[in-house]
Amino acid sequence: MSFTGILPGLTAADSDQFESSLKKFVDSRELPLYKIMAYHLGWVDHNGEPEPAVSQDRTHGQIVLASAQAAGSDSAAAMPYAVAIELLNNFMLVHEDVQNANTERNNRPTVWWSWGPAQAINAGDGIHAMARISIFEQRNASGPASDPRNISMALESLDTATLEVCEGEYLDISYQERASVGVDEIVDVARKHGALMGIAAKLGGLAAAADASVLVALYEFGQAIGTAQNLNIDLKALWPDPGTDRTEVQRGRLQSKKKSLATAHAIENGTPTTRRRLGEIFMKRVLDPADLDEVTEILAETESRAFAESRIASLVDEAITALNSTGFSSEHKSSLTESAKLIVSSS
Amino acid sequence: MSFTGILPGLTAADSDQFESSLKKFVDSRELPLYKIMAYHLGWVDHNGEPEPAVSQDRTHGQIVLASAQAAGSDSAAAMPYAVAIELLNNFMLVHEDVQNANTERNNRPTVWWSWGPAQAINAGDGIHAMARISIFEQRNASGPASDPRNISMALESLDTATLEVCEGEYLDISYQERASVGVDEIVDVARKHGALMGIAAKLGGLAAAADASVLVALYEFGQAIGTAQNLNIDLKALWPDPGTDRTEVQRGRLQSKKKSLATAHAIENGTPTTRRRLGEIFMKRVLDPADLDEVTEILAETESRAFAESRIASLVDEAITALNSTGFSSEHKSSLTESAKLIVSSS
Numbered sequence: 001m002s003f004t005g006i007l008p009g010l011t012a013a014d015s016d017q018f019e020s021s022l023k024k025f026v027d028s029r030e031l032p033l034y035k036i037m038a039y040h041l042g043w044v045d046h047n048g049e050p051e052p053a054v055s056q057d058r059t060h061g062q063i064v065l066a067s068a069q070a071a072g073s074d075s076a077a078a079m080p081y082a083v084a085i086e087l088l089n090n091f092m093l094v095h096e097d098v099q100n101a102n103t104e105r106n107n108r109p110t111v112w113w114s115w116g117p118a119q120a121i122n123a124g125d126g127i128h129a130m131a132r133i134s135i136f137e138q139r140n141a142s143g144p145a146s147d148p149r150n151i152s153m154a155l156e157s158l159d160t161a162t163l164e165v166c167e168g169e170y171l172d173i174s175y176q177e178r179a180s181v182g183v184d185e186i187v188d189v190a191r192k193h194g195a196l197m198g199i200a201a202k203l204g205g206l207a208a209a210a211d212a213s214v215l216v217a218l219y220e221f222g223q224a225i226g227t228a229q230n231l232n233i234d235l236k237a238l239w240p241d242p243g244t245d246r247t248e249v250q251r252g253r254l255q256s257k258k259k260s261l262a263t264a265h266a267i268e269n270g271t272p273t274t275r276r277r278l279g280e281i282f283m284k285r286v287l288d289p290a291d292l293d294e295v296t297e298i299l300a301e302t303e304s305r306a307f308a309e310s311r312i313a314s315l316v317d318e319a320i321t322a323l324n325s326t327g328f329s330s331e332h333k334s335s336l337t338e339s340a341k342l343i344v345s346s347s
Numbered sequence: 348m349s350f351t352g353i354l355p356g357l358t359a360a361d362s363d364q365f366e367s368s369l370k371k372f373v374d375s376r377e378l379p380l381y382k383i384m385a386y387h388l389g390w391v392d393h394n395g396e397p398e399p400a401v402s403q404d405r406t407h408g409q410i411v412l413a414s415a416q417a418a419g420s421d422s423a424a425a426m427p428y429a430v431a432i433e434l435l436n437n438f439m440l441v442h443e444d445v446q447n448a449n450t451e452r453n454n455r456p457t458v459w460w461s462w463g464p465a466q467a468i469n470a471g472d473g474i475h476a477m478a479r480i481s482i483f484e485q486r487n488a489s490g491p492a493s494d495p496r497n498i499s500m501a502l503e504s505l506d507t508a509t510l511e512v513c514e515g516e517y518l519d520i521s522y523q524e525r526a527s528v529g530v531d532e533i534v535d536v537a538r539k540h541g542a543l544m545g546i547a548a549k550l551g552g553l554a555a556a557a558d559a560s561v562l563v564a565l566y567e568f569g570q571a572i573g574t575a576q577n578l579n580i581d582l583k584a585l586w587p588d589p590g591t592d593r594t595e596v597q598r599g600r601l602q603s604k605k606k607s608l609a610t611a612h613a614i615e616n617g618t619p620t621t622r623r624r625l626g627e628i629f630m631k632r633v634l635d636p637a638d639l640d641e642v643t644e645i646l647a648e649t650e651s652r653a654f655a656e657s658r659i660a661s662l663v664d665e666a667i668t669a670l671n672s673t674g675f676s677s678e679h680k681s682s683l684t685e686s687a688k689l690i691v692s693s694s
Binding site for chain 1: 378379380383439442445446447463464465466468469470471472473475476477479480483486495496498499502503506507509510513514516517518520521603
């Protein structure tokens with residue numbers, strides 16, 4: 001269950017303005033291709049007809065806005081960057097749904113399930129291109145955000161982060177075929193995925209034309225959040241929040257045998273018998289619910305859940321510590337700190 | 348059978364330098380993800396071991412170099428753009444192979460067939476990001492090519508073209524489900540796909556810091572080639588070159604019921620009986636070889652092959668005419684003209 005509200009420090013007006021900027025950017029285009037994107041983003045139904053908006057996770061875009069405000073910019077200057085990173089995040093989700101064969105996301109059929117894998121791959125590619133096109137709108141901004149060097153740095157940051165996420169995704173998929181994956185390997189993959197939230201925070205700094213040291217601190221802040229979030233998603237897939245069922249996305253991750261920090265810990269620290277039992281389960285082509293129960297049972301024995309939770313808590317601390325050097329006001333630091341905790345705990 | 352040689356006007360040294368720039372750009376990265384890319388680009392085998400290079404179509408990159416030379420630049424200044432467009436083209440091929448379930452390309456197993464669809468989608472996304480990263484190398488170039496405004500225009504052109512290809516791809520896939528698709532609709536889709544070659548030629552002009560009017564002419568030149576090439580690929584799938592079998596890629600296009608200019612012409616101009624026969628064939632879930640024989644028989648009756656060939660020839664003329672206003676030397680015009688004919692006829 002990801003966070004679908006408004007992050008601390010941002011107003012309802014910030015959130016509304018962001019949503020309408022995102023919507024305007026997609027709706028300004030006519031072809032049915034953009035209806036698929038609008039569907040994925042929660043604004044229209046399968047036929048392209050408006051439907052009551054489904055609240056979705058917009059934390060990537062919101063972190064851009066919150067970081068920009070902390071670094072002294074207004075939301076307007078950060079808006080094209082917020083739109084860009086949110087689109088980048090969503091292009092990856094559309095492709096992840098094909099890759100993991102998820103039939104549902106946000107309680108609605110996924111793009112590939114509704115339009116087929118070929119259209120979903122293509123729609124994702126289109127959203128990827130659009131993410132970058134949004135950044136060019138920054139040229140029309142007023143103030144330091146429109147400085148060509150800033151825009152160029154934003155574009156390059158975005159591409160570098162995308163490639164880093166792809167590197168992480170490569171490892172993630174290849175680890176599905178291996179029984180034994182180490183704790184450090186799992187954390188490395190999560191850090192690569194965390195590049196996306198790292199860039200989100202950095203883009204906020206770029207919108208405020210912040211100093212290089214602030215940009216570095218914001219990147220570290222965001223990347224630590226993204227890393228912790230990524231690790232926690234796999235943990236929540238094993239142990240869903242009380243009173244909730246596993247979502248389709250969580251089931252997709254487990255059934256495709258994504259390794260978690262907890263399973264890696266159990267493999268490194270369990271007895272030979274534990275390791276053999278886990279190995280046998282992960283050698284199966286597809287995992288069924290009984291297998292998952294056995295996995296969580298083993299992880300209880302090895303105290304791997306507590307290990308993973310404590311590692312995630314350290315990453316949240318790492319995010320908060322990164323803010324120390326920024327010179328942000330204590331009010332902004334506190335909002336960003338609360339945001340970090342919220343994003344990670346609701347992942 | 349696409350063109351795998353060196354385009355007229357370019358030297359073997361140009362071609363070698365381009366290939367080694369492309370290779371260096373991919374090989375400078377360490378992870379196995381980049382081995383998948385190197386495999387797709389024809390330099391290593393499935394295990395990442397060097398193998399005798401398989402000649403591949405590099406016409407997108409070569410058109411950048413040839414256009415740059417015609418517009419007065421040297422190859423070195425155009426190299427990062429040539430690498431970018433070739434990577435962009437190849438990201439699309441990797442995804443097309445997943446979309447059409449092609450098991451082979453260039454007589455070797457495709458990426459998805461070797462590593463699975465999830466890795467192939469991811470590898471394509473990574474190549475997409477890398478295409479843009481190559482453009483940032485232009486900042487280190489000497490001369491007008493390193494002008495930030497030029498680089499920014501190159502980046503935006505690339506994204507706009509990518510989105511246009513995605514729009515075309517959306518239509519292309521959705522037409523697979525329709526029996527009746529008009530000639531104009533087919534040409535519109537091909538024009539959107541042609542945006543890629545259009546941008547290739549324009550990037551050559553940008554590397555030479557050419558005037559706006561030359562950039563427009565180069566785009567028109569490239570787009571007309573790309574459009575004609577795209578239409579001819581579907582025609583060659585119906586009627587392979589004498590003495591050759593259909594390639595896997597051609598079979599993939601036919602079996603996924605991609606419509607061609609020739610079938611669209613037959614549907615618009617055939618008798619009601621012709622239309623009903625074609626409609627029945629295209630309503631099948633999958634087409635078998637006997638269906639394809641019947642389609643080509645019908646298209647012979649309606650003289651649709653001749654119609655399509657003449658339309659493609661007009662597009663080649665359109666490409667050549669676009670060069671008139673450029674002020675290029677007659678030698679360069681003649682090389683570009685020959686290149687246009689070669690690329691289209693070998694598509």
